[in-house]
Amino acid sequence: MKKFVYLILAGLVISLSALAQQKKKQPNIVIIVSDDHAFQAISAYDGNLMQTPNIDRIANEGAIFNKAYVTNSICGPSRAVILTGKYSHKNGFKDNENSHFDGSQNSFIKELREGGYQTAWVGKWHLESNPQGFDYWQILPGQGHYYNPDFIMMDGSRERVEGYVSDVTEDVAEEWLDKRDKSKPFALVIGHKATHRTWMPDLDDMGMFDGKTFPLPANFYDNYTNREAARVQDMTIDQTMIMGYDLKMYPDYDNIKEGNITRMNADQKARFTAYYKPIYDDLMARNLQGKELVEWKYQRYMRDYLATAAALDRSIGRTLDYLDKNGLADNTIVIYVSDQGFYMGEHGWFDKRFMYEESFRTPMVMRYPGMVKPGTKSEHFVMNLDIAPTMLDAAGIPIPKDMQGESILPLLRDKKAKGREAMYYHYYENGEHSVSPHFGIKTERYKLIRFYKRVESWELYDLEKDPKEMHNLYGRKGYEKVTAKLRKQLEGLIQKYEDDGAKELLAKEGGSL
Known part of the structure; x- marks a missing residue:
């Protein structure tokens, strides 16, 4: 009898030890979500517009998803899908004009927290309500601003932080990582404003692409034949892009009323004016018309957009460096994803929304040491819908039955695994x-x-x-x-x-x- 009891107790000890070991092995999670970042502008996707060494590093040390897509190509709805693992008609946040995110509903963050994770979201949120289910949050109001951004704090107050938003957001993320409870695994979402309109580069990045002329996409002068929805849109570089608001071309740089400029301090404003005013003066002297003006606008757009993306990539590098320096890299999943794709002049457009490839398709790379082989190139159809169940799968936490996404880990572990044959978009x-x-x-x-x-x-x-x-x-x-x-x-x-x-x-x- 004593021997029998001993065996039972020994088995129980082994089981508890195994459970503790499993809990110990739960990976930390860092999800970096950018805004409007085109896969065409990422060198890991064979883009030749610019180099993105830090996003490329995640791809090289993990996996790149060459067929990653979104369920609804617009900012707020995409974030709601990432959080809930559900399509927009299920999570209730369908558009940016009328929707308000119901934070009481379940999310992968709440499931992780229930499973012992410490959780945080910093930076752009854009869901028209305060985050729920997080141990900590500090978010930009609405779209936020590139310079000296305001943040909404957990107590409801607002604080303005001096600096450039990509740097400041990373600072906030690192401050939380420094102060977190180090006895728990963590799940951190870093929401970046970049590269959302109006594409304002960091001061040191202004002009970094001025020596480069970007080739026009082959369908830049699309006439939208037999495509009525494309014909009636209002998102062309020609007609929609605004000289002042978008391209920073102002007749009087001493009296700009636009909010992105008025919040600058004196030094920022001086450097801004010193860069953009000579460009404006040159434009006025050239008196461009017709296609020459449209193509000038395209070049100006590309230079500002890509310079803004450069600071985003640097901040991602800082995240990776922090994980390295603090001994966290080997047990931390890092995912970089945009909330959707973006037009870099294809069809003559900027913005997103359409189910056409440049908008529907999104960049997504993932590093998971010990689980995902470095240099993996996935050709499976995956969606932002899949991020929530994938993180729960990695953490060993049951995936709620009402989540509509699918864990992508089996696709990365098993070469014979079959993914989707088709994807749905709305x-x-x-x-x-x-x-x-x-x-x-x-x-x-x-x-x-x-x-x-x-x-x-x-x-x-x-x-x-x-x-x-x-x-x-x-x-x-x-x-x-x-x-x-x-x-x-x-x-x-x-x-x-x-x-x-x-x-x-x-x-x-x-x-x-």
């Missing part, structure tokens, strides 16, 4: 930039999109023959079978993700729903 906003709401499906070769409200139309693309999505094949003879198959797949995803709004719209025009 964009809701019907105001800013005059982009029509739409939903659709993407497979390896094809994309089918249904636009509604502002424009009622369908679009079909053969991505193998037409990767720039210039030729709408919907209704074209010879594509009936392809269209029918895609429509059936689309209906299946709408059913799977329980998108009642899309289901109702399709049911009205006939179909199996």
Whole structure:
């Protein structure tokens, strides 16, 4: 009997020891979320616009996802999807104009916290409510500002911090890491304002791309033939980009009223004026018109955008250096992701929103020492929807059944693992930039999109023959079978993700729903 009791106790000790060891091995988590950062502007994605050594480092030391996408290409909704692991129609934050994030709902952060993690979010939040489920948060109000940003603190007060926002956000993140409870694993989300409009570079980065002339995208002068939703948008570099607000071209630099400028201190303002005023004076002297002016605007946009991205990349480098210096790198997952893609002049555009590739596709790289082989290149379809369940999977915490994403860890561990065959997308906003709401499906070769409200139309693309999505094949003879198959797949995803709004719209025009 004594021997039997001894064996039971020994087994219990071993089990508790194994449990403690498992808990000890829970990885720390750092998720870096930027704003409007185009994969075309990242050298790890073979972009030749600029070098991004620190984002590249994450890719080289871990995995790069060459087919990462978002469920809804717009800032706030994307963050809500990352937090909840649910599509916009399920988490309730569909657009930036009418939505307010319900922080009482579950999130992967709450699950991690319940599982023993210490949690924090610093920087851009943009969800129209205060964070819930975090041990600490310090967030930018709304879009935030590039210079001397204000922060909302946990007690409701606001504090203005002198400096450039990418640097300041990283400072706040490191301060929290220094003060955290080091007996617990941590999950930290660093939300960057960069590279959101109006693309204001750090003072030392102004002019860093002035010696480079960027080639126009092949479809820069797109005429949007047979693509009505693209034709009626208002997001062109030609017509929409504002000389003052966007490109910092002002007739009187002593009396600028724009809020991004008025908050600068005297030294910042002097250096700002010293850089931009000569550019304005030269522009006025040249008196450019027509295409010459449009292409000048494109070059100015690219130079400011990429210089803003340079500071973002440096701040990511600081995060990696902090983990190294504090002995945290070997047991910390690092994910870098943008809230969506962005147009670098393709179709003549800036901004995002559309289900076309430059907007729908997002950069995502992940480092997970000991679990993800350095230099991994993933060709699986993954989505921002998958970040929440992936982090819970890595932490050994059960994934709630109502999360709609899927852990990507099996895709990284097993070469034979099969991922998605198709992805579902739904964009809701019907105001800013005059982009029509739409939903659709993407497979390896094809994309089918249904636009509604502002424009009622369908679009079909053969991505193998037409990767720039210039030729709408919907209704074209010879594509009936392809269209029918895609429509059936689309209906299946709408059913799977329980998108009642899309289901109702399709049911009205006939179909199996």
